[in-house]
Amino acid sequence: MNYSQIFCEYLKKHDLKNTTERLTVLQVVLAMDKHFDVESLIDRLKSQQKKISRATVYRTMELLVDCGLVTKHRFGENGRVYEPKSERDNHDHFLCVSCGKIIEFYDPEIEGIHQRLCERFGVEILDYSHQLYGKCNKCSG
Amino acid sequence: MNYSQIFCEYLKKHDLKNTTERLTVLQVVLAMDKHFDVESLIDRLKSQQKKISRATVYRTMELLVDCGLVTKHRFGENGRVYEPKSERDNHDHFLCVSCGKIIEFYDPEIEGIHQRLCERFGVEILDYSHQLYGKCNKCSG
DNA sequence: ACAACCATTGAGAATGAGTCTCAATGTCAG
């Protein structure tokens, strides 16, 4: 099942309408760089002569996050950054404060930490955010 | 060396002036709840008849973060939250999305993760952010 | 102690990301 199909199913299941704006946003999102902000997405839409309002773009991104096709991040003091999510795609981010490079990494021990937290405090974890900031190998020293 | 002394040293070292506004903000910050936002801090200042402008409060918080007396967080979609930092005070946060409760926890394995990242990619970590969102034991189920 | 220099402050304007409004438009079940 591809992204569009998943999105359509999601829309149907929630009694939301299958509009061209929504599908167009999804298409363009999938063609963006891995990490992008809404501003770039809107620029891209404009440059492709797709006239979709800022409000609709924001509204649609929310849906895409909600149906699990996209994840939303906050890196440092900047606004939101989105990232299309692929199956079993579980990673955290390192951001170089000098050049802006983003390194994605996965360390299974993060799950150990979460597991121990749940056991210790009896909480249920729904979501998390884990970012590292520093200098990449080219910028350090 | 107490907080005020550290702050004064910091100011001197950076050729910044030792103003009553700056010291007042520090005093009131130390008397705040563990996690607070700028709005509450400004309210507190007002209620104590200390007239310090919004701009100065923001500017001073930046200094306090820079000199390591306070840490700055972003929890979810909300604005900044500050937290006075004590010696060897290394912890992450769990936030209950239902009741707002904050649990602080420390799991040494977070450092293992960071260590492995440094070795693997040759990066230097300067800072990080790690928050968990979910339901606390009273709100889950 | 004093003057002079320059950092700091405050009030309010400006910014900017994100949200809201509501009339016009589009979707879709029946």
Added chain:
DNA sequence: CTGACATTGAGACTCATTCTCAATGGTTGT
């Protein structure tokens, strides 16, 4: 096809944070 109602778009709005700049105040050297 049509009615019911969800969605869209343009721009107003919000709200946290930053900026501006004239007035104020610390600090240093004498």
